[in-house]
Amino acid sequence: MSRLVDADRLSAELEGASPPRLLDVRWRLNEPEGRPAYVGGHLPGAVYVDLERELARPGRPEEGRFPLPDPADLEAAARRWGLWRGDRVVVYDDNDGVAAARAWWLLRGHGIDVRVLDGGFRGWLHAGYPLARGDHAPPAGDVVLAGPGPAVATIQDAALAPRTGVLVDVRAPQHYRGQVGGLDPGAGHIPGAINIPTVTHIAPDGRLHEPARIRAALAARGVTAETAVVLYCNNGIASAHSALAFAVAGIGVRVYPGSWSQWSRSPGRPIATGATPAEAISAV
Structure with a gap:
């Protein structure tokens, strides 16, 4: 597909x-x-x-x-x-x-x-195509959802991901580094995570970059089709977009849905700050 x-x-x-x-x-x-x-x-x-x-x-x-x-x-x-x-x-x-x-x-x-x-x-x-106004409520369908569901990672999977592959934080650099707080307690990133912001894959017109360009950007950070990748963001939304970009580039991933909003509320979990994966460590 x-x-x-x-x-x-x-x-x-x-x-x-x-x-x-x-x-x-x-x-x-x-x-x-x-x-x-x-x-x-x-x-x-x-x-x-x-x-x-x-x-x-x-x-x-x-x-x-x-x-x-x-x-x-x-x-x-x-x-x-x-x-x-x-x-x-x-x-x-x-x-x-x-x-x-x-x-x-x-x-x-x-x-x-x-x-x-x-x-x-x-x-x-x-592109100049027309729009419709108002609400559209179609007759109910009969679709049946099958399959195992999307590939997800648990909080413990995320903790171990830097040892078994690559853990990617897709947030903006200032959030990764802990320079700016958000809606969640604490600021920083999961130790061992590298930072590849979601916007890296988006062209100025809102379209995704070409697959070859995405692959090259990821390869420069050590991520290839053979790499075991876990993605996270603030709340599990932006990481799904990065999963789309990775998929377009031919790289499968797991998404950690709880992301920073869960990690930062889990007592005893370590928090890293700074521009590198484990520059300075504290605890939730």
Whole structure:
């Protein structure tokens, strides 16, 4: 299954006999409710997906901010979105694919043929294609989620990842170094992690860089297709986007969904600060 589709190709597919289903996954940390923007204008036929309520579940603080949804709940949500068995799906957002990648990662792990709109909402507008207004609530589908789910790493897997492969922190450098705090307690990174920010893989127009460029950037940090890779971020969202970029480059990974929001709330876990994997160590 391909992982990306551009606006021109998607427009042509939507005119075909068996068009893909569209999911609008607009979400930002500072604007978690994307429905108002969706209602104001979205790709024709797209259904709004609530990231925090449908692509995550309520959890205890020590689980991290956005625990993965139960498979049965995710399947029920997918049916509400109007997905049927055998449907092809395209997901998009208006934030360089970061939120859409969470949907891609979850659905692909359960056997759904899903792609991310490369360039997202901005790319669709730039290509000159039309929008629809209002809400779109299709008839419920009958999709069945199968497969083992996405490849995940536990908190202990993340702790051991630097010994068995590579642990990649995909946050901005100032968060990795512990120079800037966020919504979670403590500042810094998991000891042994290297920093390859998600934005490394994104071109100025919001599209992913070409696979060869992503592979070269990763190889320069010692990451190849043979490397065992675990990714984490603040809350398990941006790391799914890096998982998409790595997949486009032909590199499989596991994502640690609890990420820093879980690690920093786990008493006794070490915290590293500084520009290197283990420059200065303290404890949660």
